[in-house]
Amino acid sequence: MATGMLHSHTLFVVLFTLIYLIKTILLLSDKEELLEKFKKKTKVAEMIVSFGFLATGVFLITQVPEINKFMIIKLVLVFLSIPLAVVGFKKKNKILATLSFFFIVVSFSLAYKSKGAKAGEKIVAVNGKEIFTDKCALCHGDNGKLGLSGAKDLSVTQLPHAGIVEIIANGKNTMAAYKDALTAEQIEAVASYIETDLKGK
Ligand code: HEC
The missing domain is CATH 1.20.120 (Four Helix Bundle (Hemerythrin (Met), subunit A))
Structure with missing residues (x-):
């Protein structure tokens, strides 16, 4: 609406x-x-x-x-x-x-x-791909396979959705936590992007 x-x-x-x-x-x-x-x-x-x-x-x-x-x-x-x-x-x-x-x-x-003035900004659907390219591709690569500094290959991840969300939110070893940098909605979006566009490709 x-x-x-x-x-x-x-x-x-x-x-x-x-x-x-x-x-x-x-x-x-x-x-x-x-x-x-x-x-x-x-x-x-x-x-x-x-x-x-x-x-x-x-x-x-x-x-x-x-x-x-x-x-x-x-x-x-x-x-x-x-x-x-x-x-x-x-x-x-x-x-x-x-x-x-x-x-x-x-x-x-x-x-x-203005950020907030795009009143809809928080409301407008967040784009998982954009977030991934911006924040994650550095280590994981655009296709998820880069594996820089020990990053896991996301195209073969075995984690369930909740596990992916958990690692993005709280980080693991050298991967930083994103719960402060991203909203819950953005984390959901980027997790779904991994599952639908990177996993198994
Ligand atoms: C500084 C490099 C770096 C960045 C940036 C980074 N990661 Fe990671 N990521 C890692 C490392 C290293 C691991 C492996 C952690 C471990 O298991 O020890 C990992 C693991 C993961 C896993 C778990 C995969 C599996 O099968 O175990 C997911 C999901 C993930 N990253 C998603 C993301 C997302 C989404 C972003 C962006 C919001 C991101 N990462 C940004 C380094 C990074």
């Missing part, structure tokens, strides 16, 4: 930004008539998109365990850009309209920088 919400939010943000981009370009290029036409035509769509954008955004914020500074900057920028845009387009003030668009774009890119 939260993942779907994140996707809807991204979609709304993209649509919202697109409408604003077109309006800003029209305003900047003095195409006033066209701008009025476009505003009329997209009025309802814009209302729906703005509402969806804010509603999904608010929902996602309630899902984040902890609000970080990126998210606060992002929220401030979004809420600053709205009155700027309203005034900018009403008064046909190019500077205000451009500034407003700029704020939207900056907050958009912040969303990708």
Whole structure:
């Protein structure tokens, strides 16, 4: 549900930004008539998109365990850009309209920088392969067979699922414990990756 919400939010943000981009370009290029036409035509769509954008955004914020500074900057920028845009387009003030668009774009890119702000990050399915390549391939190799510094060949492991999870969480001999570096969900994901993609290959 939260993942779907994140996707809807991204979609709304993209649509919202697109409408604003077109309006800003029209305003900047003095195409006033066209701008009025476009505003009329997209009025309802814009209302729906703005509402969806804010509603999904608010929902996602309630899902984040902890609000970080990126998210606060992002929220401030979004809420600053709205009155700027309203005034900018009403008064046909190019500077205000451009500034407003700029704020939207900056907050958009912040969303990708900030960790927690990708509200769905914890929610979005974790990728076992990515974790393996990042943290485990160093000793075990991409195919699990490298065996560096005594690492066991994972393609022939006889361990049951719980055993694999246990070793990843608590480590063994030269292999470090990962229970602090990875969430339980990530450990599950990487264990499943070993079992389905490396074992027996
Ligand atoms: C510093 C090198 C190193 C890294 C990095 C490393 N391992 Fe290991 N791994 C080992 C060693 C060494 C062993 C053998 C431990 C023993 O049995 O003495 C091992 C054993 C294992 C086993 C048990 C296999 C068996 O059949 O007994 C699993 C499962 C495993 N590693 C998974 C992982 C995963 C998943 C990661 C990444 C999150 C990882 N390892 C990262 C060195 C490493």
